[in-house]
Amino acid sequence: MSESNRPEPGFSPERLAFFTDAIFAIAMTLLAVELERPDEQDLETARTLGTFLMDQRDSYLAFALAFILL
Template sequence: MSGKARPEPGFSPERLVFFTDAIFAIAMTLLAVELKRPDEKELASARALGGFLVDQRDAYLAFALAAPYGGALISRMRTSTVQVPRRRS
């Protein structure tokens, strides 16, 4: 055998970070699915595109606010989990 000890099952800071990253990715995907794309008619002029964006402003605003907020939460969690002391056997 290689002399490496097998990791202890259960809680670890790395698993928490990976799990949170996955939850954030799913949440952002669900927000992005709700975003509607403008069709050819709405892309034809700036006025039509502006009208489309005004109609869809709530969905785009939710996505625009969630991305940096979620990113800040993930970043803060990653820096705080580094400080968690590990159990030694």
């Protein structure tokens, strides 16, 4: 491989891909931390879980939208 075809150290496409993957992972983690988890009483029946999910639907929709946009 000749010297003119080598990328400069630190500017390879692989490093840029790893960096963008890391940024994506951090952003998704910060978004997921904000999601509320159901309590033990919310998991007792399907009805209480459904009620919890309906109450939190805006948060989950925002998470899904941010995931698609990122």
